[in-house]
């Protein structure tokens with residue numbers, strides 16, 4: 001399913017932020033990444049949205065490469081979660097990348113501690129992804145009532161908010177600092193995901209295909 005088209009204003013805004021990210025990468029001495037992202041942007045501006053795979057920079061800090069990946073991951077997570085899963089928003093703090101890492105460990109820790117005393121918590125699982133300054137987290141809790149789960153989570157994340165599962169999806173818009181640091185990590189958006197499977201269940205497999213039309217040649 002292709003991503004819905006953006007308004008012209010949204011694209012202009014995103015491309016202007018992209019220029020800031022490219023400049024910051026060059027300032028940081030990351031000329032190869034700056035060049036890749038510049039080429040990605042140039043091809044987009046010449047051809048519109050349908051850039052060829054080879055022209056894509058695939059950097060997590062590139063809005064145009066990040067957006068379809070975030071949407072594909074979110075689709076995979078919502079399909080995995082039960083229909084009665086709870087959607088939560090948890091704020092990440094100033095450092096989103098460190099915040100996501102802390103959240104991933106924290107969710108596992110909280111679940112494991114609760115499961116030690118109450119076996120129903122063994123089945124509790126989480127799948128989260130960055131959304132601006134927060135993480136959107138799908139909580140699967142088949143035998144733990146929502147109110148009880150929230151009480152436990154809010155002991156660690158007091159600002160946890162419940163969102164409507166229908167009609168909410170993570171924002172692909174990202175601040176320049178996070179976009180730059182994410183690009184330098186060269187791991188796509190993976191550092192900005194947090195998946196905690198039920199105890200004894202292997203990790204969620206990635207979505208079957210990256211949301212592009214052509215296979216990825218290994219160029220680097």
Ligand SMILES: [Zn+2]
Nearest residue numbers: 040057062065
């Ligand atoms: Zn790109």
